[in-house]
Amino acid sequence: MLLEEFDTLSSADAQALVRACADVPWWADAVVAGRPYRSVAALREHAAQQALAWSHADVERALADHPRIGERHRSAGRSAAMSAREQSGVEASDADVAARLADGNARYEERFGRVYLVRAAGRSSAEILALLEQRLTHDDLTEAEVTAQQLREIAALRLTGLVTAAAVDGVHARATEPVA
Secondary structure, three states: OEHHHHHHOOHHHHHHHHHOOOOOHHHHHHHHHOOOOOOHHHHHHHHHHHHOOOOHHHHHHHHOOOOOOOOOOOOOOHHHHHHHHHOOOOOOOOHHHHHHHHHHHHHHHHHHOOOOOOOOOOOOHHHHHHHHHHHOOOOHHHHHHHHHHHHHHHHHHHHHHHOEOOEEOOEEOOOOOOOO
């Protein structure tokens, strides 16, 4: 969708779109309230700044909409489709990888009491497994901060994937600036 289309969506439709990126209602409201945006980069920057204020409860709520790494989303819809794309590098058909992910997920959930969340987009199964092993060594506070940062990265990638800039020579431009 073009930025101009996002800017003119009804509030309810725009909020639904943003909440598919991270199910944090007040954050979606703040992102929608910032319309119109002068650029996709400005939208991303505003969304990223707002996301820095996510509380532990906000992160926990948003985590409820994420499947375990290596598993499918439990429902259909925009968030499920994005999750499937993001995890496309996870070799779930490899029995060894699937078993190691299942074991790691179980250990993580026992240790931290929540689903293991990692920005899977662009990462291989080996990278995801290595990060899982490393994160199992974190203390609770460090891991809570890492989880929130991973969620912010996922939300930024999703938002950028959903909202594009105006077409230039027939090609839609996407924001490429990194999120702070």
